[in-house]
Amino acid sequence: MDSQILEARIDFHGQSLMEKITKGSLVLITVVAFLAGFVTQSMQYTFAVFGGASAMLALVVLPPWPMYNSHPPTWLPAIVEPGLVVEKTGISK
């Protein structure tokens, strides 16, 4: 149970959404950081914007927020064939 909390799993829709948000935001952050530094002629602004915005983005996309877990997959019911021997493994429910 502990390891599951640390793994912070999200569902398939959540994974796709997280990837879109990450890529889109980082491209935008890069452009804005460049412009901020260019206009003020100070590289400190560039990296303050880039670092700050990236840290905020990490807070948005890394934790398993509910919006990344709103489409839990519905699996087909397990087919139990007569005579099929299921070996016991260490993994339990």
Add this chain to the structure above:
Amino acid sequence: MHTLLSRVNNASAFMSSCMMTLLAAIAISSFFLGSQPTGEVGISPVKVFAAKGRRHYSGKQDAAFVNFNVTADLAPLFHWNTKQLFVSLEAEYTNMHGVQNTVVIWDKIIRRKQDAQLHIEGGKNKYAFREVSTSFKDVSPASYALKYNLMPYVGVLQYGEIARTSDDVPFPEAQAKVAS
């Protein structure tokens, strides 16, 4: 992507790509920033003394003494990617063997835009100005140039010339060194 660790991996990998792109953009931008600085170099008549050689221990090696005035405005070279400027005054001449020599006789490092105005009157050569072949005899008159070397935070070094003497300055006959 399904676990925290794979999301960290994915996001930080793309972030480092973005960082590289940002640094490349900064390096490229510095080619379009900054403009040619202006300045003037004036050289008083040069003095040459016969001195004891350093490399030629037993013999003699001429030493030249240069007094110069330098006025320059280097502020146009300062932009967001300028870390510091290396400014040097160089003497260019052809020695008696027909070898072209360039000797740095004075330099200065400028780190801030506030220090970018150079007003030097009666400056003296900072480094010993000696001819490798021991003598300034039959040496062509020298041209003195003020040059800069722009060191950026990111990207390539840029070189350039700020000013140059309009007339070449001849080297006089060597005087016997006054006891010092």
